[in-house]
Amino acid sequence: MGRVAVELSALAVSRLVEPGLHFVGGVAGLALQVKPTGARTWILRMVVGGRRRDMGLGAYPGVTLAQAREAARTARTKVRAGVDPIEESRAARLRLQAERAAALTFRDCTARFIRSHAPGWRNPKHAQQWVNSLETYAHPVMGALLVRDVQLQHVMAVLEPIWQAKTETASRVRGRIEQVLDWAAARGSREGPNPARWRGHLDKLLPAPGKVTRVEHHDALPVDQAPGFMARLHAAPGMGARALEFAILTAARSGEVRGATWPEIDRDTAVWTVPAGRMKGGREHRVPLSPAALALLDALPRQADNPLVFPAPRGGPLSDMTLAAVLRRMQVAAVPHGFRSTFRDWAAERTHFPREVAEMALAHAIGDKVEAAYRRGDLFNKRRRLMDHWAAFLGRPAAAGKAAPDDHTP
Numbered sequence: 001m002g003r004v005a006v007e008l009s010a011l012a013v014s015r016l017v018e019p020g021l022h023f024v025g026g027v028a029g030l031a032l033q034v035k036p037t038g039a040r041t042w043i044l045r046m047v048v049g050g051r052r053r054d055m056g057l058g059a060y061p062g063v064t065l066a067q068a069r070e071a072a073r074t075a076r077t078k079v080r081a082g083v084d085p086i087e088e089s090r091a092a093r094l095r096l097q098a099e100r101a102a103a104l105t106f107r108d109c110t111a112r113f114i115r116s117h118a119p120g121w122r123n124p125k126h127a128q129q130w131v132n133s134l135e136t137y138a139h140p141v142m143g144a145l146l147v148r149d150v151q152l153q154h155v156m157a158v159l160e161p162i163w164q165a166k167t168e169t170a171s172r173v174r175g176r177i178e179q180v181l182d183w184a185a186a187r188g189s190r191e192g193p194n195p196a197r198w199r200g201h202l203d204k205l206l207p208a209p210g211k212v213t214r215v216e217h218h219d220a221l222p223v224d225q226a227p228g229f230m231a232r233l234h235a236a237p238g239m240g241a242r243a244l245e246f247a248i249l250t251a252a253r254s255g256e257v258r259g260a261t262w263p264e265i266d267r268d269t270a271v272w273t274v275p276a277g278r279m280k281g282g283r284e285h286r287v288p289l290s291p292a293a294l295a296l297l298d299a300l301p302r303q304a305d306n307p308l309v310f311p312a313p314r315g316g317p318l319s320d321m322t323l324a325a326v327l328r329r330m331q332v333a334a335v336p337h338g339f340r341s342t343f344r345d346w347a348a349e350r351t352h353f354p355r356e357v358a359e360m361a362l363a364h365a366i367g368d369k370v371e372a373a374y375r376r377g378d379l380f381n382k383r384r385r386l387m388d389h390w391a392a393f394l395g396r397p398a399a400a401g402k403a404a405p406d407d408h409t410p
Contacts, residue, residue, distance in 0.1 A: 005031075010065045016040070024065065027072035032060060042068040044075055048084050055086050106150055107143035109184045110134050116183075122277055130176055137162060137173050148190040150181060155196045159206065167212045174198065220338030223346045230394040232330060240322040242300060243310040244336060247323065249293040249391055251343040251361055253280065254336045258318045261307040270294055270384075285363045288384035290391035343390060351389060357382045 007025030008016075016022045016032050021043065023031040029045040042057035057063060057071045075085040104112075110130075118127040135143075142154040155177060162170040178196035185191065196202065221229055226248075233245050247257040250272065259278050266273070272287040279285050289297070303311060312318050323336040334342075340362055347358035361383050 008065075013065050014061070024068075026065075026069045027076065029076075030057075030068060030072045042071075044072045046076060046079060048079055048086065053086055055089070104147050104184065104189050105143065106145050106147045106180065107139055109147045109180050109189065110139070110143075113180050113183045122282065133169065133173050134176055134180075137169075138177055147181065147184040150190070150195065152195040155202075156205065159202075163206055164212055167209045171209045174202065219334045220341035220345070221332065221334045223342055223349065226339075226342055226346070227394055227396060229330075229332060233326075236326065236330065238326070239310050239312070240318060240326045242296060243318055244323045244326050246293060246296055246310070247336060248339045248343075249290060249296065249394065250287050250387070251340055251390070252287060253340070253363075254320060254323050256285075258310060258320070258322075260309040262302065262309055263307060265289075265297060265309065267294070267297075279363060281363060286380060288380065288387050290388045292391040292395060293387075346390065346393060347386065350393070351386070353382065353386050353389075357386055361386055 005023035005025040013022075013024055013032060016034060017038070019034050019036045021031045021033050023029070027044070031043045031045060033041050033043045035041075040060040042060060042063055044055045044057055046053060046055065055075060057068050057075075060068070063071070078085045078088070114127050114130050121127060138158050141157045142150050145154065155174070158177065159170050159174055162173075174196055175198075178194055178198070181190065181194045181196055185194070193201075230245070230248065233241055233248075243257050246252075246260075247254060250257070252274070256274050256278055260272065260274070264273050264275070265271075270289040272289055274285045274287065276282050276284045297309070300309065303315075306315055308315075308317055310318055312322070327334055327336065344358055344362065347353055347361075348355070357379065360379055
């Protein structure tokens with residue numbers, strides 16, 4: 001049983017200013033603790049489970065004498081019932097802290113998602129694109145909402161105004177909202193189905209992006225015009241022209257070519273190995289180099305202190321507009337990336353090489369079975385023959401419709 005003290009009045013309690021523990025009566029063990037700083041708090045001293053425990057009941061005068069006595073009576077009733085009120089209170093505080101931690105806004109979740117995933121994104125601009133798109137379109141509608149409260153009507157309020165006018169942007173925003181909400185659900189900040197998911201949900205409410213706007217493919221040069229163009233390109237001066245010529249000969253992407261370094265080129269085996277970090281698919285890609293591609297490389301000047309194969313005049317990599325500028329000067333209605341389409345059309349229409357070989361040459365994603373064959377090396381050898389035929393086709397005009405020898409030719 002706690003200490004029985006004289007029952008003090010509210011006025012008497014207000015006059016307790018001497019540092020120490022002052023028992024105020026009314027409930028056994030209830031005391032006002034006065035600290036040297038002058039701060040005063042309520043303490044209930046009692047025995048719980050055979051041990052003396054001090055339970056805090058709040059600060060005075062925020063918690064009045066009457067409130068402190070009521071809280072003390074409640075605590076002692078729980079002790080008699082076999083409940084530890086101190087542990088019960090601690091558990092309640094922990095639950096409250098957990099609830100507050102989980103109560104993140106959609107904007108909070110966006111920032112945390114980007115922070116946790118940005119190190120895995122190859123393009124540094126990707127994080128800024130996430131920030132810009134969600135800040136522009138999603139956050140004005142639901143940025144301040146608790147992520148657990150985001151519902152279908154909020155997602156539709158973001159997407160409907162831009163779905164037809166800015167379909168591609170809207171589609172990206174939808175996907176990013178979906179990923180943020182999935183992240184929030186995984187960390188316990190929301191429950192239930194994702195209102196931004198497309199398949200089986202938003203696809204019932206919005207038209208498919210491909211049906212809203214016509215997909216604009218990269219402008220490509222017709223196959224029959226490619227040999228004549230390559231002759232003109234070969235005669236054009238400048239590092240940009242050489243980079244474009246190499247990109248066409250290898251059917252590579254502009255960024256892969258502009259970032260190419262001499263250590264990636266194995267002249268002895270005629271292989272260019274593009275590291276995973278520069279590949280769109282995030283996987284290392286080996287490119288077989290035709291005699292024409294090797295001749296182009298052999299003719300390039302080398303800078304002792306610069307590993308880039310196609311450096312800009314100031315030493316850094318060529319800009320993404322350099323290759324396009326070459327085509328503009330030559331007055332060709334095509335874009336650099338379009339030559340990959342020209343290559344794909346040529347492979348399909350003018351050769352007997354299997355589709356998978358051309359797809360692998362373009363570093364497109366293909367099935368696991370073909371990937372296994374590639375790892376054994378036979379698909380690479382087929383790609384080498386394909387690229388040799390491509391370079392030969394570009395080097396001289398070919399009769400329309402004439403097929404190049406396929407990979408079964410001796």
